[in-house]
Amino acid sequence: MVLGLTHAGAEDWARMRALQYGRLFEATKLKVASHALAAVASIWLFRDVAPLSMIFGWALLLGTVVAYGARVDLAMHDVTRHKLNAQEFRRQVEIAALTGLVWVAPVAWFTLHAPDSARLELWAILALLLTVSAVIIPAAPMATVAFAGTVGLPVICGFVLTGALPMALITCLFVATIMLGTIETSRHFLMSRLGEAGVAERNEVVSLLLGEYEEGDADWLWETDTNRRVRAVSRRFAYALGMEVSEIDGQPFVQLLAGAAWANGRFHPSMHDLAERLKRRERFANLPVQVVVRGEKRWWELSGQPRFDEAGDYAGFHGVGSDVTQARASSEKIAWLARYDTLTGLPNRMMLTEALGEAMLYAEQWRTRCAFLMIDLDRFKAVNDTLGHLIGDQLLARVSDRLKSLMSETELCGRLGGDEFAVVIRDASDLSRVSRMAQAVIDRLSEPYTVESHTLFVGASVGAAIGPRDGGSVEELMRNADLALYRAKDGGGGQQCMYEPALLAQAEERRKIEFAMRHALDRNEFHLVFQPVVDTGDEAVVSFEALLRWENPELGTISPAKFVPVAEDTRLIVPIGDWVMKQACIQATQWPRHVKVAVNVSGEQLVDANFHNCVVSALAMANLPAQRLEIEVTESIFLRDAAGARLALERIMALGCSVALDDFGTGYSSLGYIRKLRFSTIKLDRSFVQGAAVGNRESLAVARAVVAMADSLEMATTAEGVETEAELALVRKLGCTKIQGYYYGRPMAAAETLTLFQKDRRKAG
Ligand code: C2E
Ligand code: CA
Ligand code: CA
Numbered sequence: 001m002v003l004g005l006t007h008a009g010a011e012d013w014a015r016m017r018a019l020q021y022g023r024l025f026e027a028t029k030l031k032v033a034s035h036a037l038a039a040v041a042s043i044w045l046f047r048d049v050a051p052l053s054m055i056f057g058w059a060l061l062l063g064t065v066v067a068y069g070a071r072v073d074l075a076m077h078d079v080t081r082h083k084l085n086a087q088e089f090r091r092q093v094e095i096a097a098l099t100g101l102v103w104v105a106p107v108a109w110f111t112l113h114a115p116d117s118a119r120l121e122l123w124a125i126l127a128l129l130l131t132v133s134a135v136i137i138p139a140a141p142m143a144t145v146a147f148a149g150t151v152g153l154p155v156i157c158g159f160v161l162t163g164a165l166p167m168a169l170i171t172c173l174f175v176a177t178i179m180l181g182t183i184e185t186s187r188h189f190l191m192s193r194l195g196e197a198g199v200a201e202r203n204e205v206v207s208l209l210l211g212e213y214e215e216g217d218a219d220w221l222w223e224t225d226t227n228r229r230v231r232a233v234s235r236r237f238a239y240a241l242g243m244e245v246s247e248i249d250g251q252p253f254v255q256l257l258a259g260a261a262w263a264n265g266r267f268h269p270s271m272h273d274l275a276e277r278l279k280r281r282e283r284f285a286n287l288p289v290q291v292v293v294r295g296e297k298r299w300w301e302l303s304g305q306p307r308f309d310e311a312g313d314y315a316g317f318h319g320v321g322s323d324v325t326q327a328r329a330s331s332e333k334i335a336w337l338a339r340y341d342t343l344t345g346l347p348n349r350m351m352l353t354e355a356l357g358e359a360m361l362y363a364e365q366w367r368t369r370c371a372f373l374m375i376d377l378d379r380f381k382a383v384n385d386t387l388g389h390l391i392g393d394q395l396l397a398r399v400s401d402r403l404k405s406l407m408s409e410t411e412l413c414g415r416l417g418g419d420e421f422a423v424v425i426r427d428a429s430d431l432s433r434v435s436r437m438a439q440a441v442i443d444r445l446s447e448p449y450t451v452e453s454h455t456l457f458v459g460a461s462v463g464a465a466i467g468p469r470d471g472g473s474v475e476e477l478m479r480n481a482d483l484a485l486y487r488a489k490d491g492g493g494g495q496q497c498m499y500e501p502a503l504l505a506q507a508e509e510r511r512k513i514e515f516a517m518r519h520a521l522d523r524n525e526f527h528l529v530f531q532p533v534v535d536t537g538d539e540a541v542v543s544f545e546a547l548l549r550w551e552n553p554e555l556g557t558i559s560p561a562k563f564v565p566v567a568e569d570t571r572l573i574v575p576i577g578d579w580v581m582k583q584a585c586i587q588a589t590q591w592p593r594h595v596k597v598a599v600n601v602s603g604e605q606l607v608d609a610n611f612h613n614c615v616v617s618a619l620a621m622a623n624l625p626a627q628r629l630e631i632e633v634t635e636s637i638f639l640r641d642a643a644g645a646r647l648a649l650e651r652i653m654a655l656g657c658s659v660a661l662d663d664f665g666t667g668y669s670s671l672g673y674i675r676k677l678r679f680s681t682i683k684l685d686r687s688f689v690q691g692a693a694v695g696n697r698e699s700l701a702v703a704r705a706v707v708a709m710a711d712s713l714e715m716a717t718t719a720e721g722v723e724t725e726a727e728l729a730l731v732r733k734l735g736c737t738k739i740q741g742y743y744y745g746r747p748m749a750a751a752e753t754l755t756l757f758q759k760d761r762r763k764a765g
Helices: 010-021 024-046 052-082 086-113 116-136 141-161 165-215 235-241 253-258 269-279 325-339 349-365 380-387 389-405 431-446 474-490 501-520 560-569 573-588 611-622 642-655 672-676 686-693 697-712 725-734 750-764
Strands: 219-223 284-293 296-308 314-323 370-378 411-417 420-425 449-451 454-456 459-467 496-498 526-535 541-552 556-558 596-600 629-634 658-664 681-684 716-719 738-740
Touching: 024 052, 024 086, 024 116, 052 086, 086 116, 086 141, 116 141, 116 165, 141 165, 219 235, 219 296, 235 284, 235 314, 253 269, 253 284, 269 284, 269 296, 296 325, 325 349, 349 370, 349 411, 349 420, 349 459, 349 474, 370 431, 370 474, 380 389, 380 454, 380 642, 389 411, 389 420, 389 431, 389 449, 389 454, 420 431, 431 459, 431 496, 459 474, 474 496, 474 501, 501 541, 501 560, 526 573, 526 750, 541 560, 541 573, 541 738, 541 750, 556 560, 560 573, 573 596, 573 611, 573 629, 596 658, 611 629, 611 642, 629 642, 642 658, 642 672, 681 697, 686 697, 686 725, 697 716, 697 725, 716 725
Parallel strands: 459 496, 541 596, 596 629, 629 658, 658 681, 681 716, 716 738
Antiparallel strands: 219 314, 284 296, 296 314, 370 420, 370 459, 411 420, 449 454, 526 541, 526 738, 541 556
8 A cells, every 4th residue: 555556446546646756856866865975985896896987887877777767756746736647656666676776786796706895885885775765765665665675685695695694684684674664654654644635635625615705805704602602703704794803702693793773673684584593503504684784784695504512512603604785786676677667766567567466365365355547648648749758757757756645555556658657556445445546646647747847737547447346367457447548548538437347348349340440441341421511601512521431241330430549549540541532532523613622631641651642642533623622630630749740731731732620629728739830720629519509608718719719810610510500600600610510411422412512503593
């Protein structure tokens, strides 16, 4: 084992040889010196008995072999790192044997040629050399044994041959002693090397551990005694606590970490967790603990395990810790971002969904109800489009502040996206409370806002759904609240609507309409009807309004009030509107030259890039002068893309077409665009006409104002929806220029319009 001849597993063998031979280079210098000395002494012995050339040749040979051996030894310098391989080991032994053989040469020569005294002197020199190598090179026992063997054996033989038997015996003993002694010394040497290596290895582990933890400047080792008091405080640990080592040593661990909060007992729950584990002597890893360092809350991650003394008794805890405040802050930030809306700071859709899920569970558990309110701002788009996103964003932030101020403990508001908000009401056992909340939201959000010196008016519509009554799942409840919201918005905004199953049926119908409408043009299901507009003065027809009709084999006759909004939402209104435009123009050519045709155009059509082309080609195809085409638009077109809509209208006007403002008074009452665009006619909505006729003062006031304004802007006015004699009298008194209504004629088929002129002619004739 010590010699390196037995193999205790290749890995161990190499490692052990490395431990031995690693020290060899230290002895090499001494070895070379001792050989040189022995050589000089031998040469002095030879000087008279041997020829000079032989002495010189031998010295050269010895020098070469020893030098080579020294080189091999020095090459093993770093052997502790790479471990000694068998080849290196063998080479080392071979060289030792070779060196021995070189020394044997003079022995052989002397035995034959020299006197006994000289032979004894040479042997004394060799014995010294053997002793020296045995003593100074315990690192390489096998080499020494080989050397002693190769030298000793011929010497013994020499003594035997010359009859010096006692000398042979003594030499035998000497060589044996040297060999055994070498092996024994080497064993000790190896043992101590192994011991050293063990210590080093342990040190390595410790420094590795320390290195790893001390490297990052926030990590440290900690240790407590059986009383959970801090012991063996490291500087780093003290630094992490923002204290001196002396202040900390012997302090209760948990109390140290909790800081001032310890006294009032208001420390973070994580501290209880830690204390509990220490008490139970339970090992823990990466336990997050909120500590207080210099009055500042920080997050630490602690790992620890109980330690035991030699007798196996519990001696306290030890472990490592690190400050993870920063990492935690960023992961908290990420978690926050995932659950909150960055613009308003309100919970986002994800968190609202979660909250609704919890509210539904709660409702199920306690057999109560929860509610989900969906809120949509009215006219927000107009603000965004006219004043820009920066103002829009600020407005949204104000809206959220107001919304938040309305919430109690059991309600949570959030932003679903865009101008859509929502409220989760955990306890909706009292249904009137839900509608009170909805109304409060509408009222509060409808109050004017001041953002960067702009006074802004936006309203809100609310749709509500009650769980579990209106839906068993979060998705269903949200969808139904959305349906209710849709209905509320449909009503013109500023309203709340509670979900009812009929809404689902309507939504279903809407879906059906949408589906059927996709093929309606191809299947020729559309046709136009025309309603006459007469001059107030002479009651002569001045124009017809083209009104779209749709007859579907399955759905029957569907009112435009129902299908036009669907067509607008799906943008199917663009190809449909194109068809209407062409049909209307064609029909107009059948009427007298002074009779115009009015065509309703939706906002979606106006902002369509192809709208101008559509008008031009319709006029060209029908060969109708542009002056005979009137486009009817409502105020709603200015809500979306006001600039785009205005531009489109100006291009149509440039062709010679006129533009009428439809349903006036019902929409977004900002009069700015009336001054900017030269409308030919303002159509007073039917509701004012009928309202004023039954004595509604407000309707009358609006009607008067509209007529006065139109007059001052030199625009014509058309009173819509005149059905009765009384209404007719009223609009005459108001001074409207034109009248449209059942009183003069219902929307009629194309062919029927022609009979009107025949009657006219008959009347005139
Ligand atoms: P609108 O432009 O205000 O059209 C006038 C509506 O009032 C028509 O309803 C007409 O039938 C109705 N009306 C006319 N006189 C009277 C009356 O004396 N009493 C009552 N109660 N109603 C009267 P209609 O045809 O159902 O059209 C509804 C709406 O559908 C239209 O309102 C218009 O906004 C839209 N629309 C119709 N055709 C088209 C179209 O081709 N394109 C577009 N984009 N929209 C259309
Ligand atoms: Ca119209
Ligand atoms: Ca109208």
